[in-house]
Amino acid sequence: MTDTPSVAEISRLANRVLDRVGTVVVGMREPLEAALATILAGGHVLFEDVPGLGKTLAARSIATALGLEFRRLQCTPDLLPSDITGSFVYQPATGEFVFREGPIFTGLFLADEINRTAPKTQSALLEAMAEGQVTVEGRSYPLPTPFHVIATSNPIEFEGTYQLPEAQLDRFMVRLAVGYPDRDGEQQVLLARVARRHEVATVEPVVDAGTLAAMQAGVETVHVDPDIARYCVDLAAATRRHPSIQVGASPRGSQGLMLVARARAVIAGRDFVTPDDVKAVASSVLAHRLSLTAQAWATGVDPRDVVAELVSQVAGPPAVGARAL
Ligand SMILES: Nc1ncnc2c1ncn2[C@@H]1O[C@H](COP(=O)(O)OP(=O)(O)OP(=O)(O)O)[C@@H](O)[C@H]1O
Ligand SMILES: [Mg+2]
Numbered sequence: 001m002t003d004t005p006s007v008a009e010i011s012r013l014a015n016r017v018l019d020r021v022g023t024v025v026v027g028m029r030e031p032l033e034a035a036l037a038t039i040l041a042g043g044h045v046l047f048e049d050v051p052g053l054g055k056t057l058a059a060r061s062i063a064t065a066l067g068l069e070f071r072r073l074q075c076t077p078d079l080l081p082s083d084i085t086g087s088f089v090y091q092p093a094t095g096e097f098v099f100r101e102g103p104i105f106t107g108l109f110l111a112d113e114i115n116r117t118a119p120k121t122q123s124a125l126l127e128a129m130a131e132g133q134v135t136v137e138g139r140s141y142p143l144p145t146p147f148h149v150i151a152t153s154n155p156i157e158f159e160g161t162y163q164l165p166e167a168q169l170d171r172f173m174v175r176l177a178v179g180y181p182d183r184d185g186e187q188q189v190l191l192a193r194v195a196r197r198h199e200v201a202t203v204e205p206v207v208d209a210g211t212l213a214a215m216q217a218g219v220e221t222v223h224v225d226p227d228i229a230r231y232c233v234d235l236a237a238a239t240r241r242h243p244s245i246q247v248g249a250s251p252r253g254s255q256g257l258m259l260v261a262r263a264r265a266v267i268a269g270r271d272f273v274t275p276d277d278v279k280a281v282a283s284s285v286l287a288h289r290l291s292l293t294a295q296a297w298a299t300g301v302d303p304r305d306v307v308a309e310l311v312s313q314v315a316g317p318p319a320v321g322a323r324a325l
Contacts, residue, residue, distance in 0.1 A: 043173025068107030
């Protein structure tokens with residue numbers, strides 16, 4: 001596909017991707033939609049939830065449905081930056097050192113349990129995410145486009161882990177919890193396992209990487225009303241004033257909020273963003289960027305609740321979309 005697709009076409013394809021992923025991933029429609037919106041907005045996703053809830057399955061299925069090459073890396077404390085980026089390897093035949101690409105050279109890179117690897121390796125990954133390239137021994141190598149990272153991290157483990165500092169969490173456009181399936185959903189997971197007679201559930205591609213890039217370009221053409229941008233700014237600014245928050249969301253945060261809200265609107269088939277789009281994604285986009293005060297941390301304040309509180313307090317613009325048409 002070379003032409004930029006229309007909003008209606010992007011919406012149709014995005015919903016087919018979600019439906020296709022939904023054939024193997026039970027429940028999770030909301031986090032899956034947020035993850036797809038993030039990818040359409042050009043961002044990276046952090047899934048933070050306890051083991052065994054289908055995070056790897058979800059990441060793999062999204063990658064395949066989007067036609068992206070998928071590589072997964074289990075992060076461990078002894079992982080080196082070069083295990084991600086690649087390194088120069090000696091070629092005895094020619095006597096030269098040749099760069100051998102690491103697993104990051106892919107369309108969708110799944111960094112499993114990112115909080116288990118050392119800060120040096122985390123930062124190599126985060127550099128690749130921010131810049132779309134890796135630098136090894138002074139030479140830079142561009143990553144493929146589209147290039148997206150889905151990382152997972154386990155919220156309950158502290159022993160032997162390296163929690164990502166806020167500055168690095170900021171690089172993820174969203175942090176999503178996946179949650180447990182309901183009773184019927186969990187039964188469906190079990191029966192689907194019996195029916196397919198093996199462990200791994202797979203999906204077929206819906207689009208290819210080129211079409212995904214065209215869809216992303218299409219999302220970029222969608223206008224955002226200045227009132228909506230202002231609303232994103234006001235929400236981010238409110239996090240900076242909240243008494244439980246030591247450091248609030250950065251402009252990268254308010255920009256992420258606008259971009260994910262816009263992609264969400266497009267998935268819904270709209271070429272305008274409503275305040276409800278912003279509200280729906282605010283917690284996923286902003287909560288992981290907030291540092292609590294020591295006191296708020298000690299009393300167990302959840303940054304997601306802080307964002308929810310601010311969403312209910314900060315006045316949004318009237319629904320402006322209709323006027324843009
Ligand atoms: N919502 C779900 N839909 C379909 N299958 C699921 C779901 N949740 C769990 N499963 C099944 O449970 C198993 C574990 O899933 P998966 O490996 O994706 O979990 P995970 O969240 O990545 O776990 P970990 O954090 O340990 O890596 C898989 O066999 C998967 O098929
Ligand atoms: Mg996993």
